[in-house]
Amino acid sequence: MAISYGLPAPCSLLMATLLLLIVQAQSVTRHYNFNVQMANVTRLCGTKSIVTVNGEYPGPALLAREGDRVVVRVTNRVAHNRGTLWWHAHISWLRATVYGAIIILPKHGVPYPFAAPHKEVPVVFGEWWKADTEAVVRQALRTGGAPNISDAFTINGLPGPLYNCSAKDTFKLKVEPGKTYMLRLVNAALNDELFFSVANHTLTVVEVDAVYVKPFTVKTLIISPGQTTNVLLTAKPFHPKANFYMSAAPYSTIRPGTFDNTTVAGILEYQKPGSPSVPSFDKDLPLSKPALPRFNDTGFVTNFTSKLRSLATPQYPAAVPRGPPTKRSSQRP
Numbered sequence: 001m002a003i004s005y006g007l008p009a010p011c012s013l014l015m016a017t018l019l020l021l022i023v024q025a026q027s028v029t030r031h032y033n034f035n036v037q038m039a040n041v042t043r044l045c046g047t048k049s050i051v052t053v054n055g056e057y058p059g060p061a062l063l064a065r066e067g068d069r070v071v072v073r074v075t076n077r078v079a080h081n082r083g084t085l086w087w088h089a090h091i092s093w094l095r096a097t098v099y100g101a102i103i104i105l106p107k108h109g110v111p112y113p114f115a116a117p118h119k120e121v122p123v124v125f126g127e128w129w130k131a132d133t134e135a136v137v138r139q140a141l142r143t144g145g146a147p148n149i150s151d152a153f154t155i156n157g158l159p160g161p162l163y164n165c166s167a168k169d170t171f172k173l174k175v176e177p178g179k180t181y182m183l184r185l186v187n188a189a190l191n192d193e194l195f196f197s198v199a200n201h202t203l204t205v206v207e208v209d210a211v212y213v214k215p216f217t218v219k220t221l222i223i224s225p226g227q228t229t230n231v232l233l234t235a236k237p238f239h240p241k242a243n244f245y246m247s248a249a250p251y252s253t254i255r256p257g258t259f260d261n262t263t264v265a266g267i268l269e270y271q272k273p274g275s276p277s278v279p280s281f282d283k284d285l286p287l288s289k290p291a292l293p294r295f296n297d298t299g300f301v302t303n304f305t306s307k308l309r310s311l312a313t314p315q316y317p318a319a320v321p322r323g324p325p326t327k328r329s330s331q332r333p
């Protein structure tokens, strides 16, 4: 330690201890209050209301010293804070493993604009590399080439039975006959748009990116990385004496081999009547697999996205401009 150089030994020890104490005392907890709120801001001779933190634009800087503890208390004061969102890391490729759902229920006493589901289940899609993802991205930066594609997709962190050495890591959704479940789908994959389907069942899309949509029913849906989609899945009225794959595979218009063209599967299983607590998974039952679209089925994707409509009810109005656009709003910069 440079500062104690040349001091007698006991003194140097004392100095070191003192220094340590000072360093410890200097490692502090810093508290920040972030109020997410609307504020009027005037730029280019025009005033508009924007979302800000503490009314500041840009928002306040978070300052800390390495080793400090930072506590940020975020209070959201803007309207429409409801739905499925997700959080994730944003440094390098940490997002490959550092992510999770954010679920914001409606206020107490405010119903969904559809019949309340029996249960709600987060279903988060991800990607898994056998290699260290930091090494994957480092290599891509060094060579200037595309990063190595992932080895598997995951459902709630589990690649499922279609990959080597993975059968025990399978997401299982257990349902009761006749009940409706809301799956809160999140695509947390780094790079891939995904088709998703549950064999022999339909999915009713009710919310996309935390906004209610006019419900529509499909056998397969498409979800982009970063997107969320809530779907209702109604179980068959009687035990179907079968298990069903819930599968996801990528949509891509680029050359095969340049993206992870594998399929992740979870298993939808029915609770045996009268024995709800018994672990019911019966692997001897027949297993149905959904037919997913071809990886480059752009027609499917176009057809799916054309079905997205706002709810447009009195409670959830759609702010659609009426009449032709004014000269100003149609101006291009």
Ligand SMILES: [Cu+2]
Pocket: 088, 090
């Ligand atoms: Cu992000």
